[in-house]
Amino acid sequence: MRARTGTAAGAAMVTIAAVSLAIALAWGSVPLSLGQVLAGLLDSSSGIPHDIIWQLRLPRALAAFACGGLLALAGVLLQALLRNALADSYILGVSSGASLGALSAITLGFGAALVNTAALTGAIAAIAIVFGVTFRGGKGSGWNVYRLLLSGVVLSAGFAALTSLILVIAPSAQLKGMLFWLMGDLSYAENPLAACALLFVLTLGATALAVRLDILGLGDVKARSLGVSVVALQLMVFFGAALATVAAVMLGGAIGFVGLMMPHAVRLMGITRHRMLVPVSVLAGGSFLTLADTCARTIMAPQQLPVGIFTALIGVPCMLYLLTRRA
Amino acid sequence: MNLACKGLALEVAGRTLCTGLTFTVQPGEVWGVLGPNGSGKTTLLNTLAGLSTLTQGDVTMDTQPLTQMNAVARARAVGILPQHEEAEYWGTALEYVSLGCFPNGSARRGWMGRQHGDEIIAERALQQAGMADFAARHFATLSGGERQRVRIAQLLAQAPRCLLLDEPLQHLDLRYQIQMLDMLAKLARGDAQSLARSVILVLHDVLWPVRFCTHALLLDGAGGARAGAASDMLTQKNLESLFGCALQPAGDKPQAGFVPAL
Numbered sequence: 058m059r060a061r062t063g064t065a066a067g068a069a070m071v072t073i074a075a076v077s078l079a080i081a082l083a084w085g086s087v088p089l090s091l092g093q094v095l096a097g098l099l100d101s102s103s104g105i106p107h108d109i110i111w112q113l114r115l116p117r118a119l120a121a122f123a124c125g126g127l128l129a130l131a132g133v134l135l136q137a138l139l140r141n142a143l144a145d146s147y148i149l150g151v152s153s154g155a156s157l158g159a160l161s162a163i164t165l166g167f168g169a170a171l172v173n174t175a176a177l178t179g180a181i182a183a184i185a186i187v188f189g190v191t192f193r194g195g196k197g198s199g200w201n202v203y204r205l206l207l208s209g210v211v212l213s214a215g216f217a218a219l220t221s222l223i224l225v226i227a228p229s230a231q232l233k234g235m236l237f238w239l240m241g242d243l244s245y246a247e248n249p250l251a252a253c254a255l256l257f258v259l260t261l262g263a264t265a266l267a268v269r270l271d272i273l274g275l276g277d278v279k280a281r282s283l284g285v286s287v288v289a290l291q292l293m294v295f296f297g298a299a300l301a302t303v304a305a306v307m308l309g310g311a312i313g314f315v316g317l318m319m320p321h322a323v324r325l326m327g328i329t330r331h332r333m334l335v336p337v338s339v340l341a342g343g344s345f346l347t348l349a350d351t352c353a354r355t356i357m358a359p360q361q362l363p364v365g366i367f368t369a370l371i372g373v374p375c376m377l378y379l380l381t382r383r384a
Numbered sequence: 385m386n387l388a389c390k391g392l393a394l395e396v397a398g399r400t401l402c403t404g405l406t407f408t409v410q411p412g413e414v415w416g417v418l419g420p421n422g423s424g425k426t427t428l429l430n431t432l433a434g435l436s437t438l439t440q441g442d443v444t445m446d447t448q449p450l451t452q453m454n455a456v457a458r459a460r461a462v463g464i465l466p467q468h469e470e471a472e473y474w475g476t477a478l479e480y481v482s483l484g485c486f487p488n489g490s491a492r493r494g495w496m497g498r499q500h501g502d503e504i505i506a507e508r509a510l511q512q513a514g515m516a517d518f519a520a521r522h523f524a525t526l527s528g529g530e531r532q533r534v535r536i537a538q539l540l541a542q543a544p545r546c547l548l549l550d551e552p553l554q555h556l557d558l559r560y561q562i563q564m565l566d567m568l569a570k571l572a573r574g575d576a577q578s579l580a581r582s583v584i585l586v587l588h589d590v591l592w593p594v595r596f597c598t599h600a601l602l603l604d605g606a607g608g609a610r611a612g613a614a615s616d617m618l619t620q621k622n623l624e625s626l627f628g629c630a631l632q633p634a635g636d637k638p639q640a641g642f643v644p645a646l
Binding site: 140142268269271272274275276278279281282283284285286324329330 | 430433435455456457458459460462463464466469470472473474475476479483484486487542
C-alpha cells in the first residue's frame with residue numbers, strides 16, 4: 058500500500074513539474090496560450106512564439122528547474138550524510154565561498170568570466186577547507202558528523218563577515234551586481250544544458266544508492282555491520298552534494314530555502330525512503346524554483362526581481378509552519 | 385560456523401581492558417557477557433562484529449579472519465544490535481526492519497531496491513519480536529520498549545549466523561524480557577526449518593544469564609577475563625566478586641539465578 062502512495066506521489070510530482078514548466082513558458086510580458094506554447098516549441102515557422110520560447114523562456118525555465126533540482130538533491134544528500142533534518146545545501150559553505158570570490162572579483166573590476174571563475178574558486182576552496190578539517194581517513198569512523206556541521210557553519214560565518222566588509226567598502230555602482238550573488242537571481246543564468254545533464258546523472262546515481270542512504274541513517278556502526286562501505290558512501294555523498302551545490306550556485310547564486318525545505322515537504326507527504334525521496338524531491342525543487350522564478354520575472358514586469366527573495370518569502374512561513382507541526 | 389577469538393586484546397582510547405582473550409562460540413550456544421560498567425563489553429561486541437581494528441589477536445569465522453572478509457559476507461556471518469543508535473528514522477517500523485535484509489541480496493541487486501521479498505521477511509521478523517501489529521506505525525512514534533523490539537526485529541531480518549546483542553533487554557518490560565530471551569534461545573537452537581545460530585548477549589542481570597545462557601564470559605574491568613560453560617562461570621562467588629555486591633539464590637532449584645542480598 059505504501060509503495061502505491063509513493064508511486065502516486067511520484068506521478069503527481071511529474072505532472073506538477075510539467076505544469077510548472079508550461080506556466081514558465083506561457084507567462085511573461087507577452088502572454089502565450091497553451092496552443093502557442095506548443096506551436097512555438099515544435100514549429101520553427103511560428104515566428105515570435107518560437108523565438109520567445111527558444112531564446113528567452115525555455116533556457117530560463119530549464120535553468121530554474123535544474124537549479125532547484127540540484128539544490129533539493131544536495132539537501133537530501135546532506136541530510137542523509139549528517140543525519141540531521143536541518144542540514145541544507147549550503148552547510149558546506151559553498152554559497153558563502155562563491156559569494157566572497159565573486160564579490161572580490163567585482164571589487165577588483167574584473168569582467169564576467171573572471172567573476173565566475175573567482176566564484177567557482179571560492180566555492181571549491183570552501184569545500185576543500187570543510188573536507189580537510191573534518192575528514193579523517195582510515196578504517197572505521199571516517200567522519201565526525203558534528204565536526205562537519207560545525208565547520209561548515211563557522212566557515213560560512215567567516216566568509217559572510219568578509220563579504221560584509223567588501224559590501225561596506227565597495228563603490229555604490231557595483232552594489233547591484235553584487236546582490237545577484239548574495240540573493241540568488243536567475244536573470245543572468247547562461248546555458249542550462251550542462252546543469253540539466255548533471256542533475257540527471259546525480260539523481261540517477263543517488264537513486265541507485267537509495268537503500269544505502271536509508272541505512273546510513275541508522276548510524277555508522279549499524280550501517281557497517283549491515284555490509285555498507287560507510288566511508289566510501291560518505292565520500293560519494295559529500296562530493297555529490299558539493300558538485301550539485303556548486304553547479305546550482307554558479308547558475309543562480311545563493312538561492313535559499315529550496316535545499317532545506319523540499320526534502321521536508323516531500324517527507325511530510327509520507328515519502329521517507331530515498332528510493333522515492335530523491336527523485337520526488339528533485340522534481341519538487343525544480344518545480345518550486347521554476348514557479349518562483351516565473352513570479353520573480355512577471356510580478357513587477359518589466360522590473361525583474363531576484364528569485365531568492367521569493368523562495369525565502371514562501372520558504373520562511375512554510376518552514377515555520379512545518380516546525381510547529383513537528384512539535 | 386563457529387566464531388573464535390584467539391589471544392584477543394581489547395583497548396579503548398589507549399586503555400587496555402583485557403588481553404589474551406581466547407574462546408570459541410559454536411552454533412546453538414547462547415553466551416552471556418557480564419561485567420561492571422566500563423569493563424569492555426561493548427568494545428568486545430564491536431570487535432566480534434568485525435567493526436574495530438585489532439591491535440592484538442584474531443577473530444575468525446570458520447578460520448577466516450573477520451577483518452579479511454568483504455563487508456557483505458561479514459554481514460551475513462555476524463550481525464550486531466548496538467547499544468544505542470544516533471538515528472532519527474522517519475519511516476515505518478516495517479521499512480526500518482526491512483533494511484536488515486540489505487546483506488542478503490534483493491535490496492542490493494534490484495534497481496532502486498525493489499524488495500517485495502524483503503517485506504515478507506521483515507513482517508516475519510516483526511512477528512517474532514511481538515511487533516506484528518506495529519508494522520505500519522512510524523518508527524519515531526514508538527515507545528522506547530517498542531523501538532527496542534523493532535531494532536531486534538531488524539537483526540532477525542538480517543539473520544546472520546552469529547547474533548551479537550548489546551543490552552537487548554533495555555527498555556523492555558518483564559514480559560518481553562522473558563519472551564525475547566526465550567525467542568533468542570530457540571533461535572540459537574534452531575529447528576527443522578532453520579539452522580542453529582550463535583547468540584551473544586551483553587546482560588546486566590544476575591537472574592537471566594543463569595536461566596537462559598549456555599556459556600558465559602566475565603570481564604572484571606581490571607584486565608581479567610574468563611570464559612566457559614554457564615554452570616562453571618555463573619556461580620554465586622564469581623558473580624559477587626564480579627559486581628562487588630552480595631547475592632543470594634533466587635530459589636531452591638540449581639538454575640534459579642540470583643538476586644541481590646539486601
